Amino acid sequence: MQTARSQKARSARPVKRGEQPHALEQVADPRLVMHPGIWTTRLSVSWLVLALAVPNYAFAAAKPTAEAAVAKVEQKLKKQDIARMAELIRHTPVELNAAELEHDRENNAVTAKGKVSIKQGEILDLQADRATYNLNDQTLHAEGDIRILRQGTEFKGESIQLDLSRSSGVIKKGALNLPGPGGVATAEKLELLDKDRAILTDGTLTNCDCEPPPWILEADSLELDNEANSVTARNVTLRLGGVPIAYTPWWRHPLRKERKSGFLTPSIEVSGTNGLEMDIPYYWNIAPDRDATLTLHPTSKRGVMGKVQYRYVGYEYSGTVEHHGIYDTEEDSYRSLSYLDHLHKVDDWRIHAHVETVRSDDFLGDFQQDLLDGKSRYVTSSLIADKLWKREDGHMAVEAGLRWYENQETNVDGNTIQQLPYMILSGSRYLPVWDRRLFLSGSGRFDSFYQMNGDATQRVDIAPTLRYSRTMPLGRLSLAAGVRETMYWMTGNPFSAAVGTDQYQHRESSMLSARMDFKLHRNFKQGADSRFANIRHTIEPTVQYVMNASTDQADIPNYDSRVYDTLNTSPQNIANRSFTTTNLFEENQYSGVDRISSGHWISYGLTSRFLGRTKSDGQVRELGHLTLGQRYAPQGHRDYQNGHSVSDIVMGGRLSLDDWWSLDSESRFDPHNKIVKFSDSSFTVKGDLGSLEMGYLINRNENEDEVIRDITLDGSYKLAKNWRWEQEMDYSLEKSSMRSWDTSLVYLHDCWSFELTGGYRLTSTSERHGGGFAGFVVNFNGLGGYGIK
DSSP states (O other), X not given: OOOHHHHHTTTTSBOOTTTSOOOOOOSSOTTOOOOGGGGGGOOOSOHHHHHHHSOTHHHHTTXXXXXXXXXXXXXXXXXXXXXXXXXXXXXXXXXXXXXXXXXXXXXXXXXXXXXXXXXXXXXXXXXXXXXXXXXXXXXXXXXXXXXXXXXXXXXXXXXXXXXXXXXXXXXXXXXXXXXXXXOEEEEEEEEEOSSSEEEEEEEEEESOOSSSOSEEEEEEEEEEETTTTEEEEEEEEEXXXXXXXXXXXXXXXXXXXXXXXXXXXXXXXXXXXXXXXXXXXXXXXEETTEEEEEEXXXXXXXXXXXXXXXXXXXXXXXXXXXXXXXXXXXXXXXXXEEEEEEXXXXXXXXXXXXXXXXXXXXXXXXXXXXXXXXXXXXXXEEEEEEEEEEETTEEEEEXXXXXXXXXXXXXXXXXXXXXXXXXXXXXXXXOSSGGGTEEEXXXXXXXXXXXXXXXXXXXXXXXXEEEEEEEETTEEEEEEEEEEEEEEEXXXXXXXXXXXXXXXXXXXXXXXXXXXXXXXXXEEEOOTTSSEEEEEEEEEEEEEEEXXXXXXXXXXXXXXXXXXXXXXXXXXXXXXXXXXXXXXXXXXXXXXXXXXOOEXXXXXXXXXXXXXXXXXXXXXXXXXXXXXXXXXXXXXXXXXXXXXXXXXXXXXXXXXXXXTEEEEEEEEEETTTTEEEEEEEEXXXXXXXXXXXXXXXXXXXXXXXXXXXXXXXEEEEEOSSSEEXXXXXEEETTTTEEEEEEEEEEEEOSSEEEEEEEEEEOOTTTTTSOEEEEEEEEEETTTEEEEEO
16 A cells, blocks of 8 residues: 555546546436526415415325435336446546545555545546545545535535445535526435435525525425426425525425426415405416416405416417406406417418407406506407518518407497408509609508497598609708598498498598708817717708698598597597607698598798717717697698697607706697697606606697696615615696505515515506505515515
């Protein structure tokens, strides 16, 4: 035997085959890698429900012992696998470093002491204070500050005993350090059953890398199964700051980031409408391309709701189907919401099917859901197919489908207008004349409008337009000429028609427009103290003349057109367009097809911009812009301006001299009555401590008998290192009351967060439903959120 002194100098070289058999099987399989980051989607069941409903002794008989698990594994272990592993160990070189090495030839064992490092290819990477390897039976015993690393999974402990050929062993006071986002599991005893399975006795689990971790899961046993991709814990206690806050007798989640069937994170909330509510969802991993979520939603005031969500994805198609249903004990009726969204590509065609249907009024306000907008008056279903052909000199497109609307503010949908079906053909092309400055575009469409009371209208619209554009010394000249033919076949008494007999109506119209866009600019060099190398100031006047001629439109229905007043909700004005700087130069003052703004008028506006080129990166950013505009109509063409020669004045702009603040505004002023009809302004500030956006909205209809004046606030402020305050508010100045608000006090940590929240939800008919909420939520990184709100 070599002396310790002589062996020290040679400790760094690999051990040769002639000196000893080769050693060291790896401690754990590289696939045994935990991913606590997905705990949020794999909780077995509600902590509180299990703690109250399931007694401890119910699980006592099911708790396996380590001996039983070992016996079960050994029954499956084949002798040829053990022989194959032993052969691999014998033929894989070993690199051993230590302060002292001793070789016991009689027992065929090697003992290493002092900063021991043993590496054997990809099989094993071990560090310890002392290690003994028995070459005959291929066992390894190590003590003192042990670390074993195998393909990203790190094991630590005070001592370890390994059977290398069987990939089994025991680590006392063991720990597993996980790669990636982090996570630590510890145990008084860590038993490696084979390359895929391990049991931690009296263990803890946390997703926090900091010391000490703010929260941990304590369990009598933790069973890791890499083959089944699961970790199962029994008699689990969740501790926050050392204080127990929740308990469950059984808990499971996946080791890897792979979908796995199981209960999801439950949630609890309290609302004035439904009382105490709870979501208990179960996730079903049907197949790699399909899954489903089944949710039980009991409420203390209205009964138990069931929710089903089914998702699927395939080659060039995907979709979601969802249904919420409840027999409402308070209203003694069945209420439900159904939803479908399917997208399919067939060659160059895109097919989109979308279904929204609600059985009972006020469902969207009474029950919290994320599928539909609770403020919307209508829910919409549609089936649409479209295709686009692109060419160098233009394009062609086709779209066909149907739309179905449900009015949420009435039980009777007899007058609600449905679009069953419709088809639109459109195209454009540059003509090979005048240097390709001539551009032909057009559209043709068919619409069938139907009402449940039996009234119907078929509409055909054809609208070609010829456009010419040319760059001039001071700007760009644009000319346009178009014609339009619209035909209606009416049956019964269509709700949007001015006549009530079965008949055919049509309208003919023509359009001519000329527009000139000027652009003047001047550059200003900046001094050495400025962040900009230069600033450009532009003045961009625009003037446009439009002449529309149309036959009488009094006897044709109006399904989709509306002029720019903003609050009149007459059924004949279902499409809303606000007169702003964005549509100042439209060639039709109506939206849609059914109305043409006959007459001629001149639109004129002026836009001024300030652009700055930064010295640091040479980028050009807009410091601000302002647009002013108005329309003029001569005598006899003022129907759309309340008989006045000039329209309201529209103004819009943005100012942002620095990155940390901005001011945005859009307004419309009535010069005849000296009143602001519409204004929407917001001021935003951003900084290291947070952000704040304050807004002011005023909106008057044309008769000035209805006014909306609101103040809005949306802010987030850092109170301390980990504390943040967040606020959303909408206050009505007209009613001197809060329309909606949501305030939260939030504590943020790398491993967990806490939110105390309260507020009032706004819906489309908030006088009848909606309601306030208050509560708290605790979110654990990797576990999900728990609380009441």
